[in-house]
Amino acid sequence: MEFKPMSGRDLPRFAGVKTFFRLPHVSIDENFDVALFGVPFDGGLSYRPGARFAPTKVRELSSLGRAYHWSREVDLFKTLRIADVGDCPVVPVDLKSTYDRIEKYVGKVVDSGKKFVAVGGDHSVTLPLLRAVKKKMKSPLCLIHFDAHLDTYPAAWEQEYHHGSFLRHAIEEGLIDPKKSFQIGLRGPLAGGEDKEFVTKHGLRGLTIDDIRDQNLSSVLASLPTFVDLPTYITFDVDCLDPVYAPGTGTPVVGGLTTYEVQRILRSLKVKNLVGGDIVEISPPYDHADLTTLVGVDVMFEMLCLMAEST
Numbered sequence: 001m002e003f004k005p006m007s008g009r010d011l012p013r014f015a016g017v018k019t020f021f022r023l024p025h026v027s028i029d030e031n032f033d034v035a036l037f038g039v040p041f042d043g044g045l046s047y048r049p050g051a052r053f054a055p056t057k058v059r060e061l062s063s064l065g066r067a068y069h070w071s072r073e074v075d076l077f078k079t080l081r082i083a084d085v086g087d088c089p090v091v092p093v094d095l096k097s098t099y100d101r102i103e104k105y106v107g108k109v110v111d112s113g114k115k116f117v118a119v120g121g122d123h124s125v126t127l128p129l130l131r132a133v134k135k136k137m138k139s140p141l142c143l144i145h146f147d148a149h150l151d152t153y154p155a156a157w158e159q160e161y162h163h164g165s166f167l168r169h170a171i172e173e174g175l176i177d178p179k180k181s182f183q184i185g186l187r188g189p190l191a192g193g194e195d196k197e198f199v200t201k202h203g204l205r206g207l208t209i210d211d212i213r214d215q216n217l218s219s220v221l222a223s224l225p226t227f228v229d230l231p232t233y234i235t236f237d238v239d240c241l242d243p244v245y246a247p248g249t250g251t252p253v254v255g256g257l258t259t260y261e262v263q264r265i266l267r268s269l270k271v272k273n274l275v276g277g278d279i280v281e282i283s284p285p286y287d288h289a290d291l292t293t294l295v296g297v298d299v300m301f302e303m304l305c306l307m308a309e310s311t
Helices: 051-064 095-111 123-137 166-172 193-202 209-213 217-223 259-268 288-309
Strands: 034-039 082-087 115-120 142-146 182-186 205-208 232-237 274-280
Touching: 034 051, 034 095, 034 288, 051 115, 051 274, 051 288, 095 115, 095 123, 115 123, 115 288, 123 166, 123 232, 123 274, 142 166, 166 193, 182 209, 205 209, 209 217, 217 259, 232 288, 259 288, 274 288
Parallel strands: 034 082, 034 115, 115 274, 142 182, 142 232, 182 205, 232 274
Antiparallel strands: none
16 A cells, blocks of 8 residues: 555645644555554543544645745655554543543554554643553653643542543653653743742753743754653643634633744654644534644654654
8 A cells, every 4th residue: 555645646635534734544454654543532622622522623724734844854655554443432521531541542553563642632641651651662751741731730520530630640650751751832821830849850851931031942953852752742732822813722821832933843843753642622513714724734743753853
């Protein structure tokens, strides 16, 4: 099988059955390099719902995707064999059962030797994704975490697992190495000063939006750490962007990154072994003119190009 997108010059991009980047829809067992799949679950949200609809919407808008990365000089689909393997099974009314299904499904992906990019879903789904990857890789992962929020928060409503606690659990379970991980786009307000204590205790580094804006962008890019020692995972919460650029999200926070800043940061990352990634918290019902979904498509493309550069 040839793992190439359907050409927009053969069939217009608004036509045809929708898959990620118009790529073939195949089973996990096929012989290819990178799996794209959806995780249509938003049962871990605390405010606006709707992220369960993101995989379908991102597939639709990814029809606008192209293959050649101008600044990287990478022809993505000539470098990697990439396919859409569908959506991960979920249980919309049960978070624990959904976690079990995600971990089992992603386990099949990584056990077959494939990398992946997943489209959520809310940020609670990142935890079982990391569990599956860590089980395969054995050693803790480096995590690059784009977000307005720390996501190391305590239980809410007596529920340990929700979209604001995935990172706390990932650190406590030894899924990631916090001292070799990095957060980008953080900003307030917080519920209280104690929210920062967990991050400080575990040595997790990051760039707040003030850290980014108090310098020129070139200086910020030059200061980014390199990720070469361990397998690396990128999780991208679209609320790292200002709501002007990404209105369609569950917990918007004003004063965030621009789409251009996000592109420049992603293109400046030095990652030797990007084993997986996800884009989360896109809520199509709140997404005016598909602005947030288009961000998701672009971030997917950048992640895939990072994988292509390391092959």
